[in-house]
Amino acid sequence: MAEFVCKVADPTGRVFSQLEAAQSAAEVRQKLADRGLYVYSVRPRARLLLGSLRRRRERAVSGMDFLVFNQQFNTLIKAGIPILKSLDLLAERAASPRLRPVLGEVRRQVREGASLSEAMEQVGGFPKVYTTSVVAGEKSGNLAGVLDFYIAYQRVSTGVRKRLLQTLIYPVILVCVATLIISYLIGYVIPQFSLLYKDLNITLPTPTRILLLVAVTYRPVLLFAVAAAILAVIGLFLWSRTEAGSLALDRVKLKLPVFGDTWIKFQVSQFCRTLSTLQAGGTPLVTALETSAGSISSKLISTSVSKAAQMVREGQPLHAALRSTNVVPDLALEMVEVGEASGALSAMLGSIAEFYEEEVNLRTQALIAVVEPAILICMAVLIAFILISLYLPIFSISVGSFQG
Numbered sequence: 001m002a003e004f005v006c007k008v009a010d011p012t013g014r015v016f017s018q019l020e021a022a023q024s025a026a027e028v029r030q031k032l033a034d035r036g037l038y039v040y041s042v043r044p045r046a047r048l049l050l051g052s053l054r055r056r057r058e059r060a061v062s063g064m065d066f067l068v069f070n071q072q073f074n075t076l077i078k079a080g081i082p083i084l085k086s087l088d089l090l091a092e093r094a095a096s097p098r099l100r101p102v103l104g105e106v107r108r109q110v111r112e113g114a115s116l117s118e119a120m121e122q123v124g125g126f127p128k129v130y131t132t133s134v135v136a137g138e139k140s141g142n143l144a145g146v147l148d149f150y151i152a153y154q155r156v157s158t159g160v161r162k163r164l165l166q167t168l169i170y171p172v173i174l175v176c177v178a179t180l181i182i183s184y185l186i187g188y189v190i191p192q193f194s195l196l197y198k199d200l201n202i203t204l205p206t207p208t209r210i211l212l213l214v215a216v217t218y219r220p221v222l223l224f225a226v227a228a229a230i231l232a233v234i235g236l237f238l239w240s241r242t243e244a245g246s247l248a249l250d251r252v253k254l255k256l257p258v259f260g261d262t263w264i265k266f267q268v269s270q271f272c273r274t275l276s277t278l279q280a281g282g283t284p285l286v287t288a289l290e291t292s293a294g295s296i297s298s299k300l301i302s303t304s305v306s307k308a309a310q311m312v313r314e315g316q317p318l319h320a321a322l323r324s325t326n327v328v329p330d331l332a333l334e335m336v337e338v339g340e341a342s343g344a345l346s347a348m349l350g351s352i353a354e355f356y357e358e359e360v361n362l363r364t365q366a367l368i369a370v371v372e373p374a375i376l377i378c379m380a381v382l383i384a385f386i387l388i389s390l391y392l393p394i395f396s397i398s399v400g401s402f403q404g
Contacts, residue, residue, distance in 0.1 A: 087110060
């Protein structure tokens with residue numbers, strides 16, 4: 001008798017996992033259904049490691065490839081083509097070569113009797129928000145409609161990230177170019193001038209002495225400081241991968257002037273966008289909150305949403321549960337409260353997401369408009385100081401020769 005790991009929900013909406021022993025997955029489903037539980041997935045225990053490894057392939061498939069797949073899949077379903085036949089077509093013709101084997105495995109499991117959502121969760125090549133949406137679509141019988149909501153969500157989310165990346169590209173290029181120029185000057189040009197002035201045996205101006213002292217005499221100290229800074233950044237990054245480190249850094253980000261307010265609004269917009277999509281697709285509120293918490297990159301926000309989900313399960317309204325976390329802005333809380341009172345929570349969450357996305361976009365552009373000239377000015381001043389300091393002795397020699 002085999003063991004199966006089952007993800008289920010009870011009548012109160014609580015989602016949990018448990019082990020069940022049975023001859024087949026169908027028998028497990030029947031046993032759980034007889035107990036009044038809603039079954040999300042049933043997986044053989046021996047395949048958990050394989051499933052975990054397959055989940056890592058999710059990151060190798062780009063968002064655009066996944067968006068194209070969803071559009072094609074939804075079009076086929078709306079055309080009345082059965083799910084299995086649609087998967088047959090897409091597994092062979094998917095635009096992304098990395099997506100084809102994932103779809104092939106989903107097709108195989110659906111052919112063996114698994115539901116679409118169960119097959120996708122077992123294969124692990126799909127975001128949690130997506131598989132939860134598919135579960136809601138299967139349960140409501142409106143899979144095409146749910147996919148429409150998810151495609152709209154994916155387009156907006158991808159667009160927001162693209163705009164942010166495009167805004168940050170130029171400052172990053174400036175910093176990289178400045179670093180390369182200064183590294184070349186310090187690593188090669190300044191030592192050559194130092195040898196030249198040593199051979200000439202002349203009295204150097206104060207700026208030149210300071211420059212040579214830092215770049216030549218104390219070069220080992222400078223290199224050690226740079227190496228220590230790099231190691232500190234690497235250590236900070238590795239620490240941020242831990243739960244305690246991630247929470248601590250998120251709290252620091254939250255307290256930073258200007259940046260902290262922009263960061264929290266970006267995180268809240270992503271949370272509201274995800275929750276709005278799941279709610280519009282028919283996912284129960286508690287399940288939608290738990291799924292949204294799992295899809296948020298910030299550990300602080302994810303933990304806060306998880307706590308809010310538990311409070312909602314216990315009977316608290318959503319706006320009160322979110323207010324208790326002390327991380328959601330007041331305006332968002334007021335809009336959520338209005339959405340709950342009017343029965344239009346999904347639409348109101350979408351409005352919150354749009355409002356904060358636009359505000360974050362405007363703030364980012366304004367910040368970059370200040371940062372770009374600041375980087376240029378700092379780079380110009382530093383390079384000008386280096387070049388002027390290097391050539392001052394030569395100017396002094398020329399002037400002295402002319403006067404003589």
